[in-house]
Amino acid sequence: xxxxxxxxxALGCAIGSALTEGGHETWLVDRFAAHVESMRRxxxxxxxxxxxxxxxxxxxxxxxxxxxxxxVIVLVKSFHTDSAMRGALDLVGPDTLVLSxxxxxxxEDVLSEIVGRERVLAGKxxxxxxxxxxxxxxxxxxxxxxxxxxxxxRATERVRAIADAFTGSxxxxxxxxxxxxxxxxxxxxxxATGAITGITGLTYGQLYEEAVLKATALAAIEEAMxxxxxxxxxxxxxxxEQAWTMAAEGLSPxxxxxxxxxxxxxxxxxxxxxxxxxxxxxxxLGVPTPVNSTLVACIKGIERALMDRQKExxxx
Numbered sequence: 001x002x003x004x005x006x007x008x009x010a011l012g013c014a015i016g017s018a019l020t021e022g023g024h025e026t027w028l029v030d031r032f033a034a035h036v037e038s039m040r041r042x043x044x045x046x047x048x049x050x051x052x053x054x055x056x057x058x059x060x061x062x063x064x065x066x067x068x069x070x071x072v073i074v075l076v077k078s079f080h081t082d083s084a085m086r087g088a089l090d091l092v093g094p095d096t097l098v099l100s101x102x103x104x105x106x107x108e109d110v111l112s113e114i115v116g117r118e119r120v121l122a123g124k125x126x127x128x129x130x131x132x133x134x135x136x137x138x139x140x141x142x143x144x145x146x147x148x149x150x151x152x153x154r155a156t157e158r159v160r161a162i163a164d165a166f167t168g169s170x171x172x173x174x175x176x177x178x179x180x181x182x183x184x185x186x187x188x189x190x191x192a193t194g195a196i197t198g199i200t201g202l203t204y205g206q207l208y209e210e211a212v213l214k215a216t217a218l219a220a221i222e223e224a225m226x227x228x229x230x231x232x233x234x235x236x237x238x239x240x241e242q243a244w245t246m247a248a249e250g251l252s253p254x255x256x257x258x259x260x261x262x263x264x265x266x267x268x269x270x271x272x273x274x275x276x277x278x279x280x281x282x283x284x285l286g287v288p289t290p291v292n293s294t295l296v297a298c299i300k301g302i303e304r305a306l307m308d309r310q311k312e313x314x315x316x
Contacts, residue, residue: 001165004029004069004091006084007076008036008059010129011101013230014139015073015146015171022169027058027066029088036061037134038135045136068093071162074100074111078273081110092119099148101125103190103258104273105183105281108151121159122179123148124186126308127171145172149179161281181234184224188235190245190274191224195295198259198269200300205253217244219291224278230285250283257300266306 001024005012006239008028020026028044034115046055059064072091076084087271092115093100094164099121099235100107111120123146128140150159159175176182196213200206218219220261221240228235237243260268275292282289 001025001161002070003027004063004065004066004072004088005079005167005187006072006074006091008032008087009075010067010131010137010139011114011125011127012073012075013044013046013057013131013137014120014127014129014141015101015125015166017044017057017137018141018169018171019165022058022165023171023229024165026058028068029061029063029091030055030059030064031061031230032134033061035059035131035135038133042135046139047132047137048139049142050104055179063088066091067277072096072098074098074107075102077105077268078270079109079268080103080307082312085111087109089114090279097162099162099240101146102282103186104270105187106276117151120151121148122151122183124182141171143172144175144178147176147179147182149175149176149182151179153177153179177248178289181236184233184235185243187277188221188224188237188240188275191220191278191292192243192247194257194259195220195271195299196268198263199295199298201260203253204248204251204255204257207249214244216291218276220275220295223282223287223289226287227278227281227287227289230287231281235314244249245281263299263302263306266310267310268303271296275299 003019003024004027005016006029008030016026016028036059039057043054043056044068046053069091097116098111098119101123108120108122127144130138132138150156155175163173163175196217197207218240259269275295278292279289
């Protein structure tokens with residue numbers, strides 16, 4: 001299978017290197033020049049439970065170099081989805097499928113407007129990765145599940161073929177007949193911790209020591225669950241406490257959420273596709289979401305302050 005990753009950060013490289021080693025023609029497309037140049041020159045250094053090795057990957061900044069792929073996996077930041085896909089239409093041929101493995105909700109709608117809903121698949125992955133340096137990642141693939149599916153819940157041959165390709169490359173993957181429910185399950189976990197750590201600057205260890213912050217997190221999760229129920233979504237998480245507990249499973253006390261990492265780097269967050277998605281669904285369905293609305297407003301305020309400081313030339 002010819003597979004192109006649109007967005008080749010730590011997660012794209014972790015999954016992409018596994019598929020490369022599994023015998024698939026895998027391309028890593030990214031705009032980070034130093035990262036791409038390092039991979040083209042030296043291969044991708046992968047550190048994982050098996051040690052450290054270099055994987056000879058195909059990397060480029062130019063989608064035209066790749067040409068049409070069988071599958072495009074979208075892993076760019078949520079707010080870049082539209083511009084990245086429109087700039088990578090060389091990857092899309094007559095039979096190309098497009099799979100989003102991004103966090104949050106709403107990416108499938110954005111992609112459908114560009115390539116057509118009939119091409120779009122959805123999924124969630126618990127594979128992890130850390131970009132240690134250009135061309136060098138820490139990969140967490142072993143034992144981490146990936147779930148994919150058709151937007152309408154059908155178990156088609158095309159989605160089964162993708163799951164088989166992933167599983168055959170060491171990426172445990174299942175096909176879901178309720179992928180929207182799976183996406184909402186993952187959203188609940190992101191809602192539990194992302195915005196709160198972004199606002200407070202706390203690591204997981206610090207966050208889970210503060211009862212008042214747990215109460216806020218549970219309230220945000222409960223709002224998201226109420227919105228999901230109103231939307232007719234079938235969740236596997238039935239209590240807010242479950243999402244709170246699951247959010248920390250397998251993570252060290254020093255772990256920082258991606259939202260906090262983004263703010264520490266002075267970059268925009270994915271708040272609009274996480275807590276912001278809960279607010280939008282709440283508005284659409286008449287479900288009150290005051291806690292999530294407040295968390296979104298606070299993150300937006302922090303982003304504004306960071307941008308103003310950057311314009312003034314002051315340290316972020």
